[in-house]
Amino acid sequence: MKLLIKNGRVIDPATKTDAVSDVLVEDGKIVKVDKSIQEKADKTIDAKGCFVMPGFIDLHVHLRDPGFEHKETVATGAKAAARGGFTTILAMPNTKPAADNVDVVNYVHQKAKNLAPVNVLQIGAVTKGQNGKELSDIHGMVEAGIPAISEDGKSVMDTAVYYKAMQIAKKENIPVFAHCEDKDLVQGGVMNAGKRAEELGLPGIANVVEDVITARDIVLADSAGVHLHLCHCSTRKSVWMVKHAKEDHLHVTAEACPHHFTLSEEDIKEDDPDYKMNPPLRSVEDVEAIREGLKNNVIDVIATDHAPHTAIEKGDSMRKAPFGIVGLETAAALTYSELVLKGYLTPMQMAEKLSYNPAQIIHSDKGTLKEGAIADIVIFDPEKQYVIDAEKFAGKSKNTPFDGREVTGEVKATIVSGEIVYSAE
Numbered sequence: 153m154k155l156l157i158k159n160g161r162v163i164d165p166a167t168k169t170d171a172v173s174d175v176l177v178e179d180g181k182i183v184k185v186d187k188s189i190q191e192k193a194d195k196t197i198d199a200k201g202c203f204v205m206p207g208f209i210d211l212h213v214h215l216r217d218p219g220f221e222h223k224e225t226v227a228t229g230a231k232a233a234a235r236g237g238f239t240t241i242l243a244m245p246n247t248k249p250a251a252d253n254v255d256v257v258n259y260v261h262q263k264a265k266n267l268a269p270v271n272v273l274q275i276g277a278v279t280k281g282q283n284g285k286e287l288s289d290i291h292g293m294v295e296a297g298i299p300a301i302s303e304d305g306k307s308v309m310d311t312a313v314y315y316k317a318m319q320i321a322k323k324e325n326i327p328v329f330a331h332c333e334d335k336d337l338v339q340g341g342v343m344n345a346g347k348r349a350e351e352l353g354l355p356g357i358a359n360v361v362e363d364v365i366t367a368r369d370i371v372l373a374d375s376a377g378v379h380l381h382l383c384h385c386s387t388r389k390s391v392w393m394v395k396h397a398k399e400d401h402l403h404v405t406a407e408a409c410p411h412h413f414t415l416s417e418e419d420i421k422e423d424d425p426d427y428k429m430n431p432p433l434r435s436v437e438d439v440e441a442i443r444e445g446l447k448n449n450v451i452d453v454i455a456t457d458h459a460p461h462t463a464i465e466k467g468d469s470m471r472k473a474p475f476g477i478v479g480l481e482t483a484a485a486l487t488y489s490e491l492v493l494k495g496y497l498t499p500m501q502m503a504e505k506l507s508y509n510p511a512q513i514i515h516s517d518k519g520t521l522k523e524g525a526i527a528d529i530v531i532f533d534p535e536k537q538y539v540i541d542a543e544k545f546a547g548k549s550k551n552t553p554f555d556g557r558e559v560t561g562e563v564k565a566t567i568v569s570g571e572i573v574y575s576a577e
């Protein structure tokens with residue numbers, strides 16, 4: 153099978169390419185990137201006016217499988233990923249049972265192999281049942297193919313337990329993905345602590361809840377010599393700490409989510425569970441710091457933290473609703489509309505943060521359009537304007553604050569190993 157992508161703007165961070173070119177794919181691999189390829193193909197896609205980028209890689213997805221299949225499954229989550237331009241997604245371990253052993257990791261990988269249109273990699277839990285006390289079988293799970301460990305959903309509050317896990321991760325040469333939240337400081341908060349929470353009469357979550365664990369984890373990971381990747385950074389001080397850690401040559405990387413660079417607490421007009429996520433939407437100053445952090449490459453990665461919950465579970469008040477919003481099908485458009493069009497990111501940086509940098513963090517040779525690479529590709533139309541319609545989502549859950557929002561930029565096609573797994577037409 154030969155696929156020819158004609159006349160697109162090929163953007164490849166690995167080779168620093170940004171030029172109108174054709175891309176020829178054969179037997180699942182990129183065989184040629186050149187100005188005008190005249191070869192006959194089985195299928196030709198006209199990508200005129202579109203970006204042709206390495207397929208997006210999402211380091212932070214909740215697939216809810218096993219255990220919460222009413223919210224999402226490996227199959228539906230992977231379908232949502234394909235629609236969002238993602239060709240590889242990493243699944244967080246807060247499932248039921250938790251992904252804390254080889255059996256669950258194999259179950260997800262096997263299910264993905266059979267049913268998922270995109271690559272799925274399971275992340276291993278740090279502790280058994282995410283109980284924060286006994287370490288999971290990290291070595292076994294690494295042999296089964298986990299690219300990282302994480303306790304996402306919570307922090308490992310016991311510093312000694314976390315330190316031991318970090319030392320093992322160092323030995324296994326995998327990164328630790330950190331969810332930074334001091335459990336003892338949260339005190340029932342449901343949105344950012346501040347004026348807006350007071351006006352709505354809702355309990356707040358202060359920045360210090362995140363910042364104090366971010367500081368601890370940077371220091372702890374440095375001492376263990378392990379690569380620390382900070383999940384869903386939302387505060388000004390998180391960005392500031394990552395900046396200083398990097399200046400000091402510490403092995404720290406960081407991600408930000410589209411909701412944290414698009415919305416602030418001021419966008420919460422009423423008690424609406426679709427605006428409840430962890431960490432919460434912060435102040436305007438925090439949002440600006442996240443945007444600047446992305447611009448200055450202090451923040452390396454854009455990840456969705458796709459966290460599906462049903463409408464019934466979300467209910468009608470933030471007081472009781474679970475934390476989390478879906479994100480796979482809105483991330484590319486929000487990145488383009490909020491960061492590229494507003495001058496924070498170049499299209500090259502967009503490709504870096506959505507594909508090349510995440511690949512580097514998990515030591516993957518994906519995230520590039522180099523000749524010889526696996527043909528995981530996204531074709532993105534930067535002109536297309538439309539209104540986000542959650543009813544059109546391929547994912548099972550529709551919990552998003554972006555329903556009805558006007559955006560620019562649409563995923564036109566997603567290609568995995570040379571196969572078109574999603575097409576907007």
Ligand SMILES: NC(=O)N[C@@H](CC(=O)O)C(=O)O
Nearest residue numbers: 214304305429430459475476
């Ligand atoms: N982000 C969220 O608000 N929720 C996530 C957990 C997490 O990412 O910490 C979930 O699993 O629902």
Ligand SMILES: [Zn+2]
Nearest residue numbers: 304305331383
């Ligand atoms: Zn988290």
Ligand SMILES: [Zn+2]
Nearest residue numbers: 244304305457
């Ligand atoms: Zn998460």
